Amino acid sequence: MLTTFFCLANVAGALAAAVHTRDQFDSSAYAAEDVIEREFAIIGGGASGTYAAVSLADQNKTFTLVEVSDRLGGNTRTFHDPSTGAMVDYGVQIHLDCDIVRDFFARLNSSLASMPLSQYGNPKYYDFTKQVALPNHTAGNVESDYVTTLDEYPYVENLIDLPESVPADLLLTWPDFAKKHNLSLGSTEGGLAWPATPGDPLNTTALAIFNDGNHVELAEFTGDGLHNANNDNSLIYVNALAELKADVLLNSKIIAGQRGLNRTSGVQLVADTPSGKRLIKAKQLIIAMPPLLDNTKYFGLDEQEEAILSKLSGKHYYGGVVNNTGLEDGIAYTNVGVDRPYNVASLPGVVEIASTGSAGYQFYWYNTIEATTQAEVEDATRSTIQWLQTQSNATTVEPNFVAYHDFSPFHLSPPTEDIADGWYTKMKGLQGYRNTWYISSLFVVGSTQLWNSTQNILPDIISAAAQS
Numbered sequence: 001m002l003t004t005f006f007c008l009a010n011v012a013g014a015l016a017a018a019v020h021t022r023d024q025f026d027s028s029a030y031a032a033e034d035v036i037e038r039e040f041a042i043i044g045g046g047a048s049g050t051y052a053a054v055s056l057a058d059q060n061k062t063f064t065l066v067e068v069s070d071r072l073g074g075n076t077r078t079f080h081d082p083s084t085g086a087m088v089d090y091g092v093q094i095h096l097d098c099d100i101v102r103d104f105f106a107r108l109n110s111s112l113a114s115m116p117l118s119q120y121g122n123p124k125y126y127d128f129t130k131q132v133a134l135p136n137h138t139a140g141n142v143e144s145d146y147v148t149t150l151d152e153y154p155y156v157e158n159l160i161d162l163p164e165s166v167p168a169d170l171l172l173t174w175p176d177f178a179k180k181h182n183l184s185l186g187s188t189e190g191g192l193a194w195p196a197t198p199g200d201p202l203n204t205t206a207l208a209i210f211n212d213g214n215h216v217e218l219a220e221f222t223g224d225g226l227h228n229a230n231n232d233n234s235l236i237y238v239n240a241l242a243e244l245k246a247d248v249l250l251n252s253k254i255i256a257g258q259r260g261l262n263r264t265s266g267v268q269l270v271a272d273t274p275s276g277k278r279l280i281k282a283k284q285l286i287i288a289m290p291p292l293l294d295n296t297k298y299f300g301l302d303e304q305e306e307a308i309l310s311k312l313s314g315k316h317y318y319g320g321v322v323n324n325t326g327l328e329d330g331i332a333y334t335n336v337g338v339d340r341p342y343n344v345a346s347l348p349g350v351v352e353i354a355s356t357g358s359a360g361y362q363f364y365w366y367n368t369i370e371a372t373t374q375a376e377v378e379d380a381t382r383s384t385i386q387w388l389q390t391q392s393n394a395t396t397v398e399p400n401f402v403a404y405h406d407f408s409p410f411h412l413s414p415p416t417e418d419i420a421d422g423w424y425t426k427m428k429g430l431q432g433y434r435n436t437w438y439i440s441s442l443f444v445v446g447s448t449q450l451w452n453s454t455q456n457i458l459p460d461i462i463s464a465a466a467q468s
Contacts, residue, residue, distance in 0.1 A: 025258055025268045027279060034278045038062040038247075039465050041269055041282035043254060044289030046074020047092075047447040048439040050240050051454045052286055054107065057244060061462065064280055065248045066271050068289070072248070073237035076447065079321040079361075079403035080232070086358035087231040088321045090403060093195075094225040095233075096216050096448040101226060104451060108236040108243075115225035121332040121355035126391070128335045128384045129346040133391055137336060137343065140189025147218070149181055156210040158453060159443040164425040170207040171416050175341065177206035189342045195221075196351075198315035198367055198410045201344050205416060212411070212445050220448075231357040249273050257299035259285060259434040263467040267435050269299075283468040284461055285436045290314060290409050302434070308426050311418045312442075314409020318366040318377045321403035322353075325385050326394035329359050333388055348372065350384045361402075374404050412442055435468075437461050 023029045040056060042049050045067035053065050077091030094115045095101040105112050125137040153170065155161040169177055178188040192201040194213045201209075219225075228235055241248060249271055256270040269280040289295055293310045301309065327333065332354040335345040345351065348368035356363055366377045378401050385399045414423045424443070431437055439454045 024256055024270050024277075025279065027281075030277070030279050034276065035281070036064050036278055037281045038064050039283050040064075040286055040461070041066070041267060041280050041284075042286045042288055044074075044287065044440060045069075045072040045237075045248065045250075046288060046440070047076065047450040048441070048454045049074075049286070049288030050237055051104065051451045052288060052439060052458060053244055053247070054104075054240055055455065055458055056462075057247075058107075059462070061465075063247055064282070065244065066252050066254060066269075066280075067248065067250050068253050070250050071237065072241045073234050075405075075407050076233050076237060077319075077403070077405050078232050078234035081358075081361075081402070084358075086361055088356045088358055088361050088363055088403070089227065089231055089233045090319050090321050090356075090363035091405060091407065092233055092447050094220050094227055096220050097224045097226045098448065100451050100455060101448055105226075105228070105236055108239040110232075110235045110239065111229040112226045113229035115220075115227040117221065117225070119355065119357055121330045123332045123334045125334050125336045126388065127338040127345075128349050128387070130338055131387050132338050134336060134338060134343075139193060139334075139336075140186040140342070142187045142190035142213070142218070143184050145182075145184050146187035146191065146213075149183065149187075150210055150214070153210060156207060157214045157216075157444070158449070159207075159211060159424050160428050160453070162207075162424040164422040166207070166419055166422075166424075168420075170210070171205050171420055173202065174204055174206050174209045175202060177209075192342050192344050196317065196365060196410075198317040199369065200347055202341060205419075207419065208411070208413065214449075216446060216448055220446075249278065252278075254298050257285075259300060259436055261434060263435065263464060265435070266468055283435070283465040286461060287436060287438050288440050290412055290440055291438055291442070292409060292412070299436070305430060305433070308423070308430060311414035311423060312412055313414075314412045316368050316371050317407040317410040318368075318372065318374075319364060319405055319407060320378070320381070320401060321356075321361055321363050322381065322385070322399050322401050323361045324397055324400040325353070325362055326389045326397040326399075327353065327362065327385065328392060328394070330355050348380070350381050353381070353385065353388070371408070374406070378404065411445060412440075431457070432460065432464055435464065437464075 027035045039061050040063040042065040045065055050072050056063050075091045079088040125134040174191055191209045252271050252273040254269050255272045258268045266283045267285045271278045334352050336343040337345050351365040351367050353362050353364045364381050382399050389396055444453050
């Protein structure tokens with residue numbers, strides 16, 4: 001009898017769960033104002049998601065954008081001191097001088113100016129970990145042999161074009177690749193020193209180095225860089241939100257989803273918003289957030305999707321803004337490893353404490369293999385600043401931390417063995433599958449390239465919606 005009772009209870013529980021799952025996609029279970037029907041659902045309001053939303057709006061397409069934070073812009077971060085007017089970009093710093101950048105900034109009423117690298121300050125080199133000054137250190141810069149070798153692999157600029165059979169040399173660590181291809185010392189060191197490269201560069205593949213240090217980045221850091229004229233790269237996203245606000249759900253996330261196999265079945269999503277649950281019905285789903293398994297598991301993944309997305313992970317990277325450092329303006333205090341190969345800095349640690357366009361303010365970046373708390377990052381940065389004060393005869397003062405951001409997960413990628421097994425080809429095969437498209441930083445890095453790749457794939461997404 002007791003066994004029968006438990007069996008009946010389990011059956012009843014399963015039926016209740018099934019009914020609940022079915023009901024959450026039933027429009028009649030919601031108030032009319034809580035059912036949103038659009039052509040497109042965009043998940044994530046960073047560089048790609050915002051660009052897609054603006055572009056769709058300009059083509060008179062309907063959409064809803066769901067963003068988990070309270071703002072648009074993703075890793076574009078700007079600190080504003082209302083008392084002084086100081087503006088400090090401490091996330092995305094620079095864009096390529098090209099049509100898509102100029103057009104997007106103009107579209108969103110944000111003025112541009114050339115980005116002089118001197119704004120970061122003249123570099124001075126220290127080993128922050130061992131607390132050693134290196135006054136005679138000269139950093140290597142990539143040379144012509146780097147560019148010649150990069151040109152041999154044109155598909156590394158956008159990994160969606162990576163062949164299924166990936167050249168084995170690209171999966172070597174960068175030092176091993178450089179040695180095998182007889183790259184100059186300058187190119188070897190320069191490849192290890194691209195800005196904001198997470199993880200230990202000595203263990204990073206040549207594929208990742210080239211994908212980061214591509215022709216766009218080369219041009220940006222050799223004089224073709226642009227930024228907001230007022231040191232406010234975030235302004236385009238502030239203006240985009242003001243324009244698109246009626247179609248944006250901030251502080252919201254997807255908690256359930258159904259996606260059909262054919263174009264006519266579309267997608268249904270349940271969003272948890274500050275005002276309650278909303279049902280979103282769309283023809284096509286555009287995933288513009290990091291498609292890690294933790295983020296996508298609520299979209300009703302099938303075995304194929306889960307097998308591919310489960311391989312993906314990101315690295316840990318942090319940054320912020322600090323003032324009252326006692327450090328000299330016009331200097332980029334740069335971490336190097338006094339006794340590591342190619343003078344690569346030790347991890348974990350501060351990457352750089354650099355000048356900004358606002359006197360008295362520095363931005364810093366922090367690189368680590370393991371996840372780290374804000375308190376740990378700021379403690380390490382504080383200790384580094386206080387030691388640097390002793391190296392420059394600065395007045396001993398307590399640094400004031402005024403902004404912070406966790407950029408993780410940063411530079412998404414699968415394990416090297418999965419890249420060799422054709423992961424990027426498999427991921428490309430998911431484009432449009434079950435009415436779902438992926439436009440975040442899976443295949444390219446940097447806002448300029450994200451906007452370009454989003455622009456290139458949007459016609460396919462719009463065409464798919466037209467078939468619904």
